[in-house]
Amino acid sequence: MRSRLLTQFARLVVLLALAVSLPTAAGAQERVALVVGNGAYRNATPLANPPNDAADVAAALRRIGFTVIEGRDLDKRGLEDQIRAFGRALDGASVALFFYAGHGLQVAGKNYLVPVDAKLERPGDLSFETIDVGQVLGQMEAEPRVNLVFLDACRDNPLARSLARSLGTRSASVGTGLASIHSAVGTMIAYATQPDNVALDGDGRNSPFTTALLKHLPTPGLDVAVLMRRIRSDVVASTRQKQVPWDHSSLIGDVVLVPGSGAAPSSAAVAPPVTPPVAGPPVTASPTAADRAQDADIAYWNSVKDTGDVAQLRSYVTAFPAGTFVALAHLRILEIEARAGRPGDDPRSKLSALEPGGGVPPRPRAPRENCASRAAPAGSDLYCASSVLEPQLGSTYGVRNLFGDPGAAWVEGASGDGTGEWVTVAFDAERLVRGVVVNNGYEKSTDLYVKNGRVQTLRVVFSTGETRTVTLQDRLGPQTVTFDRPVKAHWVQLVIDRTYRGTRYTDTAISKLSVTSERAR
Structure with missing residues (x-):
């Protein structure tokens, strides 16, 4: 014994x-x-x-x-x-x-x-x-x-x-x-x-x-x-x-499968390889300090965004005062406080506090964002993508590709399957936003369409703090989504929440995207 x-x-x-x-x-x-x-x-x-x-x-x-x-x-x-x-x-x-x-x-x-x-x-x-x-x-x-x-x-x-x-x-x-x-x-x-x-x-x-x-x-x-x-x-x-x-x-202690940014790599914990390009041979690159900072930003936000806990959301703002999701964090906090029924906690009454000097809450930003202006029937729109795949074999995958021929595409450039990546559309004045039109995936050919990831669910976040969820079909061609009611906003953020995974590449692509809007009266 x-x-x-x-x-x-x-x-x-x-x-x-x-x-x-x-x-x-x-x-x-x-x-x-x-x-x-x-x-x-x-x-x-x-x-x-x-x-x-x-x-x-x-x-x-x-x-x-x-x-x-x-x-x-x-x-x-x-x-x-x-x-x-x-x-x-x-x-x-x-x-x-x-x-x-x-x-x-x-x-x-x-x-x-x-x-x-x-x-x-x-x-x-x-x-x-x-x-x-x-x-x-x-x-x-x-x-x-x-x-x-x-x-x-x-x-x-x-x-x-x-x-x-x-x-x-x-x-x-x-x-x-x-x-x-x-x-x-x-x-x-x-x-x-x-x-x-x-x-x-x-x-x-x-x-x-x-x-x-x-x-x-x-x-x-x-x-x-x-x-x-x-x-x-x-x-x-x-x-x-x-x-x-x-x-x-019955585990004893912590078990971490992917080391944090401060941990030294080992033979048993290898960092994920860089995603292969949309076409051509794989290209490897060492992550930069900006890459690691954005990865930490996204990881922290993902850990608190769905908790419904104001303290945890504020901890994100403290840790990343210039973070990608600071504006959204403030809006979530106001939304939670309003639901709790506290006096004076109407999100719309506090939006001016989000930016020095009052006015519209700042649009979400990212260290590696890529932006381009686009003329729209209602005025001028600024499109910004949180990340972009590096140019490969003479092709570029910037946000400007969302404006024209579906044979080109915006392809997100962060590691992973695109979940959490986003495109913001900032208007030159307040608009009445009615919906979105999306050409899903990389539509240059049917073969490339299935090889690359496509968007399954988009979360649409408005500058007012309201949100909508858009589910896209896994098919070629334009898809028009009309919201249940129009929303007045100065900008919208379209966040990839879920993806249809590609048969070969983990990158997620969108060939064309536009917001249906008109000037607010």
């Missing part, structure tokens, strides 16, 4: 030492991930998104330094082979990560992953046709390390219903969704939704859970506990509270 306790104590000391070292480098040794997406089911409802989810998560993990074992639409034999390969690759690894998207089910409190060839007609089929999640955890927890498990496997599963029917009076043992798993020290298990609930596959390229994971995973300096809170917030909002991501964690 004493020997066993000493062994357990030694393992705990190793885990503590490992966890303490993670915030600066996310592990000094190799990090290994197994990523599986099953959608082409032969005996159950096919799922459109899991193969996309797996492909995009695998790419994101490689960009932050993981060695990735990847499988899509795996049958039972293929899934078992990948799990074995994963176990072999984990020897000496400090971080293990498992992501699964597809059908899953729980029986008698145990969770099972469903290969694409599974056929469940009688109780005895379960052990032969599915994979117990415990088999994967067994591989991961064989040595002391940090283990991260993401299960986007709670879709409505007809195989579970057919198995329940075959069990007769014992059908209650077949639960809805997945059951909560209690894991060993050093493991976090994240579910797409709360235990015993069903998750959504989603209408876009990715499920709501994977969309949020991909959005926040690359954030520098983000602890995985904070990562899960941000994922939960996004999914609750996008599914209108139908789906609440859940996690069970």
